Amino acid sequence: MRQAVSYKKTHIPGEVGIWLFLAGDMLMFSLLFYIFLDYRAADPILFTESQAQLNQTLGMLNTILMLTSSWLVASGVQAARRNESLVVRRCFQLAIGCGIAFMAVKYLEYGEKISVGLNMWSNDFFMLYFCYTGIHLIHVVLGIGVLAGVMSYAKTDRITENGLRNIETGATFWHLVDLLWIVLFGLIYLMGQS
Amino acid sequence: MSALFWNRNTAVWLVIVLATVASWLMGHGVGIPDPVIAGIVILIISLIKVRLVLFDFMELRDAPGVMRRVADFWIVGLGVILTTRFLWVGV
Numbered sequence: 001m002r003q004a005v006s007y008k009k010t011h012i013p014g015e016v017g018i019w020l021f022l023a024g025d026m027l028m029f030s031l032l033f034y035i036f037l038d039y040r041a042a043d044p045i046l047f048t049e050s051q052a053q054l055n056q057t058l059g060m061l062n063t064i065l066m067l068t069s070s071w072l073v074a075s076g077v078q079a080a081r082r083n084e085s086l087v088v089r090r091c092f093q094l095a096i097g098c099g100i101a102f103m104a105v106k107y108l109e110y111g112e113k114i115s116v117g118l119n120m121w122s123n124d125f126f127m128l129y130f131c132y133t134g135i136h137l138i139h140v141v142l143g144i145g146v147l148a149g150v151m152s153y154a155k156t157d158r159i160t161e162n163g164l165r166n167i168e169t170g171a172t173f174w175h176l177v178d179l180l181w182i183v184l185f186g187l188i189y190l191m192g193q194s
Numbered sequence: 195m196s197a198l199f200w201n202r203n204t205a206v207w208l209v210i211v212l213a214t215v216a217s218w219l220m221g222h223g224v225g226i227p228d229p230v231i232a233g234i235v236i237l238i239i240s241l242i243k244v245r246l247v248l249f250d251f252m253e254l255r256d257a258p259g260v261m262r263r264v265a266d267f268w269i270v271g272l273g274v275i276l277t278t279r280f281l282w283v284g285v
Contacts, residue, residue: 010258019261030272037279044283048229060218064211067247071207074251078203175252179244185214186240190221191280194229 013077014169022176029180032132033187039124040192048192050125053118058109059189062102063181069098070178073147073171080159080167088154088167092147095174099144106137129188136180143177146170206250210243234277241273 012019040047076091113119113126120130150170153163217236219225226232248265249255255262 011253011256012258012261013253023264026268030268033272033276034279037276041279041283056218056221060214063214067207067210067214067243070247070251071203074203074253077253078201172252175247178251179247182243182247183240186217186236187276190217190236191233192229193221194223194227194232 014165014172018169018172022172025176026179029183032135033183036128036132036187039128043124044192046123047125050123050129051189051193053113054129054189055109055112056189056193058105059185062105063185065098065102065105066178066181069095069102070175072098073174077168077171080154080164083157083159085154085157085159088159089151092151092154096144096147099140099147102140103137106133132184132188136177136184139177139180143174146173203250206246210246213239213243230281233280237276237280238273241269245269 072091072095076088076095079087079091110130118126120127147170150167153159153166159167216225217239220232220236223229223232226235245265248269249262254265
């Protein structure tokens with residue numbers, strides 16, 4: 001089986017630029033995480049009570065969807081290195097499916113909150129909850145587009161070196177979306193509850 | 195095809211899903227009665243999950259050393275800063 005790419009001793013998956021973007025986005029979100037806890041410190045009781053009104057089970061379901069989508073994307077990248085284009089497309093399609101399911105759960109969750117009168121103007125906690133999960137949701141939508149786009153490099157039985165790099169770049173962006181959610185879930189849904 | 199399932203990535207997925215369930219349980223008072231301690235443990239578990247995704251799914255394990263060190267530095271730094279902010283309440 002021909003190997004699509006030959007590796008040096010170390011390997012950076014995808015374009016270097018995606019990793020720079022990733023670092024910048026993580027840095028921005030790190031600041032947002034700090035700001036959340038800063039607001040919380042000013043009124044921890046309000047935050048704990050508001051947090052208790054979130055649906056942690058839906059949050060956990062969304063986390064598992066994100067983790068599974070990342071597993072699928074990682075599996076897809078490995079399949080791409082073996083030139084298994086059909087497997088790549090299936091993995092990425094299923095990952096997109098997880099992303100769409102994530103959005104559906106979010107829609108349910110937001111709907112639950114809004115139907116009882118909780119929205120981003122209710123208090124500081126809900127402002128941060130809607131803003132942060134909203135910004136993340138935009139990342140999910142973009143990520144689905146990216147995955148759909150880089151799938152086109154796995155059309156034939158021969159994935160080019162350039163095509164593989166593009167697939168890796170797209171995969172790296174998707175994993176970023178997962179990373180952000182992992183921290184958001186712990187921070188916004190769980191920390192401080194008992 | 196079996197290489198797709200029975201590999202390190204699948205083992206990592208299983209660990210982070212279990213860690214997620216454990217965090218959810220801790221956020222409901224299971225195992226650790228004190229919400230402050232539970233909160234810190236949840237944060238640490240979240241960062242361990244982040245590291246697993248970075249080093250395994252994102253293949254940082256095979257990336258240049260400088261990237262791995264930056265990632266670890268950021269993970270630890272974020273953990274310290276967020277834990278401190280979480281504990282320093284009412285200031």
